[in-house]
Amino acid sequence: MSDHAVIYTDGGSRGNPGPAAAGFIMTDPTGRQILGRGLYLGEATNNVAEYTAMIRALEAAREHGFKAVRVFTDSELMARQINGLYKVKSDLIRPLHDEVRALLMRFSSWQVTHVTRDRNSRADALVNQALDLRKDVESRPPSARCAAADKEPRPKPVSKKVRPRPGTASPIRLAVLLSGGGTTLLNLLRCIDEGLLNAEIPLVVSSRSTVAGVQHAEKAGLAVRIIRRKDYPDIDAFSKTLVEAIDAATVHLVVQAGWLCLWELPPRYVNRVMNIHPALLPSFGGRGMWGHHVHEAVLNAGCKVSGCTVHFCTNEYDRGPIIVQRTCPVMEDDTPETLAARVFEQECIAYPEAIRLFAAGRLRVDNGRVRILAPAGGPS
Numbered sequence: 001m002s003d004h005a006v007i008y009t010d011g012g013s014r015g016n017p018g019p020a021a022a023g024f025i026m027t028d029p030t031g032r033q034i035l036g037r038g039l040y041l042g043e044a045t046n047n048v049a050e051y052t053a054m055i056r057a058l059e060a061a062r063e064h065g066f067k068a069v070r071v072f073t074d075s076e077l078m079a080r081q082i083n084g085l086y087k088v089k090s091d092l093i094r095p096l097h098d099e100v101r102a103l104l105m106r107f108s109s110w111q112v113t114h115v116t117r118d119r120n121s122r123a124d125a126l127v128n129q130a131l132d133l134r135k136d137v138e139s140r141p142p143s144a145r146c147a148a149a150d151k152e153p154r155p156k157p158v159s160k161k162v163r164p165r166p167g168t169a170s171p172i173r174l175a176v177l178l179s180g181g182g183t184t185l186l187n188l189l190r191c192i193d194e195g196l197l198n199a200e201i202p203l204v205v206s207s208r209s210t211v212a213g214v215q216h217a218e219k220a221g222l223a224v225r226i227i228r229r230k231d232y233p234d235i236d237a238f239s240k241t242l243v244e245a246i247d248a249a250t251v252h253l254v255v256q257a258g259w260l261c262l263w264e265l266p267p268r269y270v271n272r273v274m275n276i277h278p279a280l281l282p283s284f285g286g287r288g289m290w291g292h293h294v295h296e297a298v299l300n301a302g303c304k305v306s307g308c309t310v311h312f313c314t315n316e317y318d319r320g321p322i323i324v325q326r327t328c329p330v331m332e333d334d335t336p337e338t339l340a341a342r343v344f345e346q347e348c349i350a351y352p353e354a355i356r357l358f359a360a361g362r363l364r365v366d367n368g369r370v371r372i373l374a375p376a377g378g379p380s
Contacts, residue, residue, distance in 0.1 A: 003067040004029050007057045008115075010074060010123035011049025014131060020044035022053035023126030025139065026060060035060055036122065036139025038130030050075040051096035053123070054082075054112075058103040068109040072120065079114040084338030094292065095181040099212055101341050102183035105348070106190060172359040175203040175251040177242075177259035180291075182213025184257035184276065187348045188355075189220055197352045198359065203249035205242065207261045223249075229261045239264040253358055255351070256313065260290060264315055271321075271365050273313040274358070276351050278343045280325055281309040285318030295336035295343070306330050306339060308347045310354040312365065321370045323363060324354045 006027045013020035023038040039056060041049060054071065061069050073079055080086035081097055082104070088097045104110045117124060122139070129137045176185050185204065191197035204217040209226045217224045225245050232238035242263055246254060256275040265273055277285055279294045289297065298306045307327035312320040326346035330339060357363050362373040 003065075005034070005061045005064070005066040005069045006031075007061065007069055007071045008073070008120050008123040009050070009053040009057050009071060010120055010127050011046065011051070011053040012124075012127045012131065013044055013046045013049055015043075017043050017045045017048075019131055019134065020046070020049040021127045021130035022049050022056060023123045023130065024053050024057035024060070025122045025126070026057060026064070033139070034064065036126060038126035038137040038139075040130045040133070040135050045092070047075075047078070047090070047093050048096065049127075050078045051093060051100060053127075054078065054100050055096065055103065058100065062103070062106065066107070068107050069104075069111070071110070071112045072115045073112065074115055074117045074120040074124070076114045079112050081337065082112045084335055084341065087335055088292075088337055095212060097337070098183055098291075098340070098344075099181045102181070102186055102344065105341075105345060106186075171198050171200045172253060172355065173249070173251040174199050174201050174355070175205065175246045175249050175254045176201055176217075176257050177205045177207075177254065178211070178213040178217075178257045179207045179260040180211050180213055180258045182211070182216040182257070183344065184347065184351065185213055186216055188255070188257070188352065189216075191352045197355060199355065202251065203245065205245060207259065213258070235262065235264060243269070253355065255355065257351075258290075262287075262315070262317060265313060270314075271312050271363075274310055274323065274351075274354060275313050275318070275320070276347055277309045277311065277318055278306075278340065278347065279309065280305070280307050280327065281311060281318055281322060287317050289318070292336045292340065295339045298330065299334060299336065299339065303330050306343055308343055308350050310350050312370070321365050321368055323357070323370050323372075324350045326350045 006029060007024055009024040011022040020041040021038055022041060025033060026035040027033050041052060077086065081088050082100055088094050126137060126139055178185055188197065192199050201222055203225065204222045205225045205227055206214045207228055214224055227242050227245065229238050243266055254269065254273040279298060284294050284297050305327050307325060309322055310324040311322045314320040326349060328342045328346050357372060364371045364373055
């Protein structure tokens with residue numbers, strides 16, 4: 001099988017919002033169909049349906065082992081947003097957009113192109129079929145050869161941990177806290193699955209019940225707890241419940257992955273909770289500075305360089321000791337979306353690096369400053 005997939009995606013809503021469906025056709029470069037699906041979504045908008053089709057198609061391409069993708073869509077708006085040519089203004093669409101970008105970054109190369117609706121008729125037909133039947137549908141490949149391709153064994157699903165090789169340390173146990181699309185969780189799972197991070201994740205906590213990060217965690221077979229700040233009368237009660245859940249999982253390190261809630265760290269978790277911020281702290285941090293707000297502030301300030309910061313958490317937003325920072329250039333024509341994508345590439349490197357340093361016992365905090373110690377047996 002070629003390592004290159006060609007995908008056509010479509011989404012539609014009868015009412016906007018109204019009954020909605022997403023669909024995609026996946027072929028190899030010769031045009032041989034491998035998979036075709038129409039997914040009934042219930043009530044949703046056109047844009048949600050378009051992005052959902054893209055997400056499901058990219059997930060399927062990964063499951064089939066493709067290394068590169070060319071995607072065609074008749075949604076010109078979505079194509080422009082994904083390529084960083086148009087700002088994502090909707091709070092509803094932004095996490096879906098971020099999820100698409102994170103999935104695309106997992107391929108060695110990718111291309112998303114707008115085509116006219118007449119060139120996307122097969123995906124469009126699957127969407128309408130799912131809408132008419134109000135259920136998921138599947139398109140059979142048009143030949144026996146295609147059917148055989150569709151039955152090719154798929155890679156194993158993302159695993160929760162990597163078993164250590166003889167002579168290596170046991171996996172570090174992580175609790176992952178999230179509030180959104182779960183792109184950082186997906187990156188950690190990829191690193192674990194590819195043997196780049198010797199870790200396991202016995203607990204994921206989400207401060208929101210309906211975000212994509214919860215779905216990703218459940219799909220990976222991880223234990224998920226929903227602990228919402230609004231369900232508790234004060235921060236003390238919220239923090240108590242959160243800490244009890246973390247304690248029960250018996251973890252070594254708590255990893256905040258797009259977690260937006262301040263909580264009170266008990267003394268035993270000091271320097272055992274990490275966060276990643278999409279800017280170079282101490283600039284552009286603090287309450288309300290997350291996601292696109294950070295990137296907009298960086299661009300408005302005229303910065304020439306941005307990046308990400310991994311730091312230990314304290315009981316103040318973005319004020320803990322800095323562990324790892326990575327930088328990237330800010331381009332003259334950047335939008336918050338294009339800058340976010342470039343920063344996220346550095347986040348995917350920085351967070352696993354910080355976790356590996358913690359697991360190796362190479363981080364020491366002296367007077368609010370993190371010292372990175374030499375490896376055991378290395379130069380002092």
